[in-house]
Amino acid sequence: MTKIEFTMGDLDDQQQRQLSAGFESHSQAQDAPEYNKQRLSWTVQDEGGNLIAALTADLLWQWLYIDELWVDDRYRGTGMGKQLMAQAEAYAKEQQLSGLWLWTQSWQAPLFYQSLGFEEFTRFDDFPSGHSRIGLRKRVSECPHSA
Template sequence: MASAEVRVASTQDVQELCARLLAFNRKASGFGFDESPLQLASHDAEGRLVAGLLGEICAGWLTLHIVWVDPDNRSHGLGSQLLLQAEQQAKAAGAHGVLLDTFDWQAEGFYLRHGYEVFGRLADFPLGHERIYLRKKL
């Protein structure tokens, strides 16, 4: 193979890389790997965003990327409401599990109280802290 130059990927490169990996995964697994976004938001009476959840359903799993509640609105059940609604929507869409990660200063206890289990910890991410990986069967 001839020498290849490594450089910053263009937008077109990124799209092509994703398409090629998706094609490989579909062929290898026989599964579609189509992603379906799951996006929820909660606003107060004045219309201000006070909580939200962003994720996607793919390959039978809901992957949660962001679950956020405004500090002034925590401990009132809003986060639980978001999580429950996301789980219900994911299950209705055919998902059988939920995957997420959090940091040791964030919400591990919250997820444990909602039936999630830790399946991995990555030390020193960032230095002196842990990144925690959790899952839940639906």
């Protein structure tokens, strides 16, 4: 007889390997595209080598997911965030990706991204209560691999 167990925290290594293998097997049986995620980053350091801005992203299935965009408070308003986003967009165009996408919170920077041409594609209200989680995307080209 099977039983459901509840735990908090990550699965152990063996369970995680079994879970990953199960997903991969199912995806292959469904003829799904290969899951080959690549991590990318753009960083800015000051003269002393201190990190003052960074953009991290994941490339998967012809879309660049902007995971984190951070600029040190002392450098906000200098255009550094726009420069990092421009670098990511240039990379997406150079690689002939379909576009860029990201999540932001209503208290973070939805207007900043919209000013860069991103459009809202989904909104999760009351996450957390009184706020929204917002999905934004920007198409930069038609995917060359689409049918």
